[in-house]
Amino acid sequence: MHYMYDIVRKCKQLVKLYVPYIANDRLLEEIGNCCTRLQILDISGETDITEIGIDLLAKGVCSQSLTVVDVGMPGEENICYSDIALILEHCPQVETLSTYSFVGASLKFIHDNVDDRFKCRLKYIHDTGTDEATLQVIMQTCPRLETLYLDSPKTGSLRALSTRNLRKLKIYKFVVAELLPLLERPIGRNLRHLTMIKGLGNLELGKLARLCPSLIDLDCYMIDSLSYGAGHAKFQQLEGLEILSSAILTSSLKAFLCNSTDLKRLAVDTVEFTDDDIMSMFMQHDFKVLEDVWFTLAPELTVQSVELLMDSCPELQSVGQLNGWSLTPDDLALIRGLLKSGNSSIRLQ
Template identity: 80%
Template sequence: MSKKCSVRSLSDSCLAELANLLVSTISYVQYAPDVHLDMSIVMVELNEYLAQAGATSNIYQDLLRVILSSDYLEANMRFICLQMLLNCGVHFLVTEVFPPSYYEKILQVIAAQGAGLRVLNLKGIWVKDDHMHYMYEIVRRCKQLIKLYVPYIANDQLLEEIAANCTRLQILDISGETDITEIGIDCLAKGACAQSLTIVDVGMPGEENICYSDIALILENCHHVETLSTYSFVGAALKFIHDHIDNSFRCRLKYAHDTATDEDTLNVMLQTCPQLETLYLDSPKLGALRALQTCTLRKLKICKFIVAELLSLLERPIGRNLRHLTMIKGTGNLELGKLARLCPTLIDLDCYVIESLSYAQTQARFQQLESLEILSCDMLTSSLKAFLCTTTDLKRLAVDSVDFNDDDIVSMFVQHDFKVLEDIWFTLAPELTVQAVELLMDSCPELQSVGQLTGWSLSPDDLSLIRGLLKSGNSSLVLTSNGLLA
């Protein structure tokens, strides 16, 4: 049987109770017909109550996290709690998603009360031009920022403010469609945070809306940058520096993403990034992979490639060192037994839209594979069954479409010991019934989630029966349907 639900910790219970008390009090003041109190006074009194009860900065921070991330509270209630709880002792704030009518008010509150913030995530707030002056004020006042997430917001002036005020900034997310130009990038690259930045998320995948020569400014001047998340033309930026500025240039990049890479560019990337661990190649040119033969990458992601060329590369030392491999849109047949022989230490394997997958070398198996995902790949059911029966140490398994029936579940998961399997996901499995779910529950002791049950042969009554079994047995197993809890 799957694992039991653990007892809720005392700290979590107390936090939930306190959050509920605050929300209930505010709701009563707002909506009770016989109550006529000024909300500002109520917020002051609630803060006094928290202070007298010994609330620490961490408690204020945790209350904000719980309340702002709630799916059940209306926006006005979450905003009032933000007003009430944000103070100079709060170091971490994720605003979550709010309606546009709240954007200006939220920015005003953060600018006025968030001076102590070290982590600020505004992913749910889409700042417009008329409100950007609040963003500038936030950056000026929040001088302790270490992490700042403002995707789809940045412009040159914001980067100038960051460059002038954020002396401790390590992680900056300015990705997405923005109004950034070389002027802003140059200010950032030569500003106060140039020597502290380690991760910069900039640009949009597959779209060169920021010129590679601008990215070169960051690499050339921000010497501790290890990751340029999202940006997918890193090779061109490195080659620009190598060819036009300094042919002995070295940087600390550990992750790089490049598009339409040729062999010469890839050689430059390897030369200029001696610490490179993770590489994402999108549509590499024919023959470019030869440059990787002596690499010791831990993670490789490759899109729009020829399978035979990749397998030839993996016969080199790089294959023995890989721990994570993601393949997208591969042309040709990929024999998983051969891959297991070439990459024996893989722990994560993702295959998306591979023309053909097969498994013939039944003696070859992955010794350490923990996560397997196969989506939109042509593979015989018999090959898939044989392969899964050799990968019994999986913790996570996801296949988009399978022809398995309940007897197949018995032959694979009951007759073989999947003792550590935690998540299993079959998006379309029209022959699997409620019996398959029960078999998985009984045979996989660590199972935590099963899905996507809308693609299985289960009726609403079947789901009700399983829910009853799980509840009565205090099981922690989660069933998903349409991406939601079933």
């Protein structure tokens, strides 16, 4: 490591420094002493960092220039939240702590023990086990917050989410019935990206479209059930849709896709569509910008569906995962021959 210390001492104009898994207190001391222009620092992973090193870094010459500090390990509090609070307290330009997933506890520590009027520039926060009081502190201390990842929030905590500026929300282990009332507020109208993982209950996609009309990307992973009815509200700007390990009736999925013709990216792990379903959807509706179609398991779809997608989607770039479709080696050879003869760049996966 002494070579690394020398490098840091000699490279005083460093703007970016990536040293994951190897950082220690001595290295943080050298950074704090020498790197006056440092903006991005990656000291993530399992390291020997302690409060001593964090304090030397946070109060060092880079404290006014740091904007990104990647620290810690996902889901593991290998660095205490009170140590991370030192960075937030003394490095006023920091916008994200990247990997660290207990930011709420750090903010609450500052609010409760240092300054109850504290504000910071954080734009991204990842927090775990968030309760209502912690989420209230996040809202109070982070007026510029744009992206929020809540991992296993406590029951009832979501009602404290009140920001109008949020553009991306990712939520893991939650109750659908608690999320929807939250989205009825201005936060829902302003959201552009929504990722939901392990949602308990039924999510009605038409209601979601009404509450979040500006969504560009929607990801649904391991939701108990999804539903959608013909004539329900539709997303006006949705470009990316991914549904994995979430129960949804074929009729609901078909109706939803027919009302989402501006999609660029479509991924569903298991579909029971037949060739006739694909024909009715893609012949009767214009998917003029669709670029990627991914059905992991589609046992009823044959070469006919592949050809139809190729013919009806002018921007199509990739189709997959064809080993989960009802295709023979001869079918694949035929399609590849057609693509080659037509000088097409479509990828079969």
